[in-house]
Amino acid sequence: MDASYVGNSLRFGYGQNYDINAVRPLTTWTPQGGAVQRFRDPTTAAGFYSTNLIRSMVGLNGFGAVPLWTYNGTNNYHALQVQLNRRFGKLQWNANYTWSRTTVYEIGQGTQWVDNNLMKNVVNRPHAVNFNMGYELPKGSNLWSNWFTKAAFDGWKVNGNGAIFSGTPYSVGCGAINQPAGYWTGTPTGGIPFRCQMGNDLYLPAGQFPSRTEDPKLQVPFNQANFVLPAIDSLGIGNTPPTLRYGPGLFNLDLSMAKQFQLGKVETRTLEVRAETFNTLNHFNPNNPNTGLTYNFTTGAQTNASFGTIGGAQVQARRVILSMRIRF
Numbered sequence: 001m002d003a004s005y006v007g008n009s010l011r012f013g014y015g016q017n018y019d020i021n022a023v024r025p026l027t028t029w030t031p032q033g034g035a036v037q038r039f040r041d042p043t044t045a046a047g048f049y050s051t052n053l054i055r056s057m058v059g060l061n062g063f064g065a066v067p068l069w070t071y072n073g074t075n076n077y078h079a080l081q082v083q084l085n086r087r088f089g090k091l092q093w094n095a096n097y098t099w100s101r102t103t104v105y106e107i108g109q110g111t112q113w114v115d116n117n118l119m120k121n122v123v124n125r126p127h128a129v130n131f132n133m134g135y136e137l138p139k140g141s142n143l144w145s146n147w148f149t150k151a152a153f154d155g156w157k158v159n160g161n162g163a164i165f166s167g168t169p170y171s172v173g174c175g176a177i178n179q180p181a182g183y184w185t186g187t188p189t190g191g192i193p194f195r196c197q198m199g200n201d202l203y204l205p206a207g208q209f210p211s212r213t214e215d216p217k218l219q220v221p222f223n224q225a226n227f228v229l230p231a232i233d234s235l236g237i238g239n240t241p242p243t244l245r246y247g248p249g250l251f252n253l254d255l256s257m258a259k260q261f262q263l264g265k266v267e268t269r270t271l272e273v274r275a276e277t278f279n280t281l282n283h284f285n286p287n288n289p290n291t292g293l294t295y296n297f298t299t300g301a302q303t304n305a306s307f308g309t310i311g312g313a314q315v316q317a318r319r320v321i322l323s324m325r326i327r328f
Contacts, residue, residue, distance in 0.1 A: 002083045018112045018209010021059045021066040022189040025113050028054065029182030031233040031301045036182075046181045051188040065189075067109075074116075075104040092115065093133035100124055106242075110305070118193065121242040125166045132161035145324020151261065160255040160280075167247035170238055171225050171292045172196055179297035184236035196227040197238035210308030218310040220289040221264065224302060229295055247288035252315050253280045272325040282318035 028039045028048055039048045039057070048054065052064045055318055060066065079100035102124035111119055138152020174196035176183075183194050204210070204221040211219060231237035258274040290306040 001085075003130070004081050004287065006080070006081050007076070007078045009076040013070040013075075014069065014071050016072045016107050017067040017069045017109065019065045019109055019189060020068045021055050021063050022112070022191070023051075023054055023058055023187040025192065027058055029180075029186035029311055030186060032225045034180065034182075036186075043112040046179060048188060050078045054082065054188055063320065066227060072107050072116075073105075074107070075102070075304045077102045090136040090317060091133070092135075095129065095131040098128045099126060100128070101126060102282040103107065108191065110189060111193075112194060113235075118237065120309065122169055122241075125168055126246070127164075127166040130162040131163075134159045134161070148210055156259045158255065158257050162253040163250065165250040167249050168288060169243040169245070169289055170247055171242055172198070172293065174227060174229055174238065174240075175292065176229055176297045177294065177303070183297075184230070184232075184234070186229035192235055192237065193242075194236040195230065195238040195242075197230045197234070198228075198240045201226045209237045211305065214309045218286065219308050221311070222289070222291070223310045224293065227293055229297070248286045248310075248314075250285045250314050251283050253283075254278050255280045263328070269328045270326070272327070274321075274325070276321045276323070276324050278321075279315050279317060283315075285314040287312045287314055 083096040093098040107118045135158045143151040209219040256276040261271040263269040294304045
């Protein structure tokens with residue numbers, strides 16, 4: 001057995017950039033006065049001047065984006081890693097377990113307007129188990145020894161590997177249509193994270209699901225009414241965290257059985273017969289649910305009918321492959 005702590009940390013990593021000619025938030029629109037007429041394009045019904053024209057009006061005249069490359073990269077990884085190895089007789093196996101946490105700060109264009117802690121996110125599966133084994137089956141000729149039993153029943157080997165993972169992190173996200181021009185951020189250069197405002201009733205009552213037509217087994221009972229668009233003066237930043245929950249876990253097992261037959265007297269001339277199964281137990285490993293909410297700002301209606309439903313699997317259904325290979 002081997003047990004260890006593994007960790008790494010990045011500080012002042014190069015590669016993130018800010019636009020020093022970005023338009024500050026609440027420049028083209030404000031919660032108190034709405035759209036600022038100075039930046040409205042009279043040739044369109046509800047739009048603003050182009051982004052670069054607005055840049056030249058409030059920033060560096062004649063320039064578009066001016067990236068400033070920084071040393072602001074930050075992330076860290078911490079893990080407990082345990083490994084077990086065992087070999088006895090014709091059986092050998094290995095198993096390892098990792099309990100980890102990966103934290104990143106998603107810093108980049110536009111995020112200079114918000115606190116870096118707002119960009120902190122956890123991005124990994126916290127628990128992961130991997131295992132594999134190999135076993136040479138007992139010889140059939142031990143029960144009845146002749147040329148046929150030696151050729152047909154001796155030398156078979158079974159190999160397998162599997163994985164048990166916890167789910168990946170996800171959150172509920174918001175979007176809007178038909179909102180007033182410039183609403184929330186008041187800047188055309190973007191980069192500010194848009195998040196829902198959430199309450200305390202995350203789940204629906206027992207027996208209720210987001211969709212009346214989908215299979216309840218393929219739904220997560222999130223309470224849609226618990227999430228609303230952020231307040232007018234929030235820059236579009238609600239209180240829903242970037243990691244709200246962890247999705248369904250994963251269990252998978254692959255097995256194979258193979259045997260080599262000697263062809264003639266030349267040792268290097270062989271025939272290998274192999275049978276392989278992937279997702280041997282045909283276990284269903286659902287994906288994360290659909291967690292995108294799209295609100296019509298004018299009517300208040302939520303237009304994503306797939307919210308809360310699961311539309312796919314992390315591992316495809318069982319596959320069986322039979323193969324023969326001649327080496328000479």
